[in-house]
Amino acid sequence: MAKNLGKPFAKSFIARGLKRCSTRQFQLWIAPWLALLFFGLYSAGLCLVKGLNQTNMDNRFAFGLWIFLDLTVIALGAGAFFTGFLLYILKFKELHAVINSAVVIGLVCYSGAVAVLAVDVGQPLRFWFTFWYPNMHSMLTEVTFCITCYLTVLCIEYLPILLRNRRLREVPAFLVFEFELHKLVYVLAGVGTFLSFFHQGSLGGLYGVLRGRPFAFREGFLAWPSTFFLFILSAAAVGPSFILLTTWLVEKISGKRLVRPQVFQLLARISGLLLSVYVLAKTVDTLIWLNRTSPARGFLASQYYDWKPFGTWILFAEIVLFGMIPALILLMPRLRTHTAWLVSAAAMACCGVALNRFVLTIQTLALPTLSFDPFLSYMPSWQETGTFVAVVAFGVLVYSFSFRYLPLFPEEREQNARPVTGLPAAPPRVGGRVPAAPPRLGGQAPAMPPRVGSRAPAAPPRVGGEAPAAPPREVPVALPRGASGASSPSSAFER
Numbered sequence: 001m002a003k004n005l006g007k008p009f010a011k012s013f014i015a016r017g018l019k020r021c022s023t024r025q026f027q028l029w030i031a032p033w034l035a036l037l038f039f040g041l042y043s044a045g046l047c048l049v050k051g052l053n054q055t056n057m058d059n060r061f062a063f064g065l066w067i068f069l070d071l072t073v074i075a076l077g078a079g080a081f082f083t084g085f086l087l088y089i090l091k092f093k094e095l096h097a098v099i100n101s102a103v104v105i106g107l108v109c110y111s112g113a114v115a116v117l118a119v120d121v122g123q124p125l126r127f128w129f130t131f132w133y134p135n136m137h138s139m140l141t142e143v144t145f146c147i148t149c150y151l152t153v154l155c156i157e158y159l160p161i162l163l164r165n166r167r168l169r170e171v172p173a174f175l176v177f178e179f180e181l182h183k184l185v186y187v188l189a190g191v192g193t194f195l196s197f198f199h200q201g202s203l204g205g206l207y208g209v210l211r212g213r214p215f216a217f218r219e220g221f222l223a224w225p226s227t228f229f230l231f232i233l234s235a236a237a238v239g240p241s242f243i244l245l246t247t248w249l250v251e252k253i254s255g256k257r258l259v260r261p262q263v264f265q266l267l268a269r270i271s272g273l274l275l276s277v278y279v280l281a282k283t284v285d286t287l288i289w290l291n292r293t294s295p296a297r298g299f300l301a302s303q304y305y306d307w308k309p310f311g312t313w314i315l316f317a318e319i320v321l322f323g324m325i326p327a328l329i330l331l332m333p334r335l336r337t338h339t340a341w342l343v344s345a346a347a348m349a350c351c352g353v354a355l356n357r358f359v360l361t362i363q364t365l366a367l368p369t370l371s372f373d374p375f376l377s378y379m380p381s382w383q384e385t386g387t388f389v390a391v392v393a394f395g396v397l398v399y400s401f402s403f404r405y406l407p408l409f410p411e412e413r414e415q416n417a418r419p420v421t422g423l424p425a426a427p428p429r430v431g432g433r434v435p436a437a438p439p440r441l442g443g444q445a446p447a448m449p450p451r452v453g454s455r456a457p458a459a460p461p462r463v464g465g466e467a468p469a470a471p472p473r474e475v476p477v478a479l480p481r482g483a484s485g486a487s488s489p490s491s492a493f494e495r
């Protein structure tokens with residue numbers, strides 16, 4: 001580390017070959033996010049100290065902004081487990097260019113979701129009750145265990161990325177530890193995929209089993225309602241789109257190319273294929289719910305959309321506008337090769353999964369279930385909004401520091417390398433080797449051959465203090481050598 005002491009301390013942590021903005025510019029970038037983080041921490045502190053009366057939720061509207069955005073963030077963070085599954089299990093080697101970024105995004109999404117859930121549940125000092133006194137008949141128990149375990153897996157996966165820091169790599173023990181962690185990468189990818197599949201499904205199944213809420217109740221296969229499988233499909237479909245969208249945003253903000261265009265195309269193709277499967281399954285599930293499930297429970301489907309602002313437009317937007325259209329764009333090579341279409345389709349897919357979580361969380365609780373029940377309205381308080389703003393600011397800060405001081409994109413150095421011009425060409429290789437230099441005679445380097453043509457040969461040595469006449473340019477002159485290998489002035493030229 002001593003060789004880096006002469007450099008600015010902050011820049012000595014930046015990886016070699018990568019260019020980052022100045023420390024002043026970076027401080028200006030993180031300053032507003034730090035302000036939002038402190039504002040959010042103050043809001044969360046009020047909710048923890050004074051209770052949930054700081055929010056606009058009550059016993060009838062128990063799920064609000066926090067649960068809706070938690071479900072959305074967890075679905076978008078699915079890009080971490082699904083990218084790892086595609087790279088390490090299915091061997092999509094092109095995704096190695098974005099796997100580090102996907103791990104950071106997953107870590108940010110899941111840690112933020114757990115933090116908001118801790119504020120929502122309250123009594124953070126009793127968090128261990130969930131593990132020590134689990135309710136074995138609740139899907140939330142499975143969700144709690146899986147999310148906590150997967151967050152632990154993400155922290156372990158983040159460690160090798162952290163240990164690639166320029167200064168940390170100078171510690172031999174860290175290099176050995178990083179090498180040993182790489183041996184577990186396939187195991188971690190498999191465990192992370194298993195945990196994520198089940199908790200994504202259980203979050204959807206939580207709504208599908210609500211028999212007292214006919215808008216959300218769904219039939220299913222054995223013990224799992226259809227929403228169990230739809231949540232898994234939707235998370236796997238938008239995960240690659242969110243990775244694509246965030247990578248594009250980082251490229252625009254930093255002004256650097258981070259991955260090859262082929263990586264964007266692969267992410268778009270995978271997302272479009274899974275999104276089309278999800279839209280097909282969602283359409284079939286909606287038709288069954290409209291024509292059989294809901295009428296069997298005494299509710300006509302039209303009743304759910306008579307209450308403003310939840311009209312039929314929201315169903316059209318979820319399935320067609322933010323489902324079918326982005327899927328078609330991502331599947332069509334002629335459209336996805338254009339950056340504007342590609343980014344727009346990825347953003348629409350992410351909005352679609354957010355709308356789906358909004359419908360199942362907010363619309364489900366707002367609609368009346370009994371004849372004397374009123375239509376409930378809900379508007380989050382500033383404390384609720386501020387708490388989630390802290391999660392967003394936390395995510396931006398973690399990703400910003402990771403991008404600045406860690407090699408998140410392995411192809412960045414190659415993509416931003418500029419060809420060097422004006423240098424002489426290297427000597428040609430013969431048989432894969434550089435030709436050897438000519439041997440020296442008598443321990444001295446051989447004399448340079450005389451120049452022929454328009455260039456004059458080297459000046460001969462002076463004899464008797466006078467310079468001999470220069471030979472004609474067109475005729476080469478051979479210089480005989482003596483026994484020692486050096487030229488003899490008296491025999492080389494005639495006076």
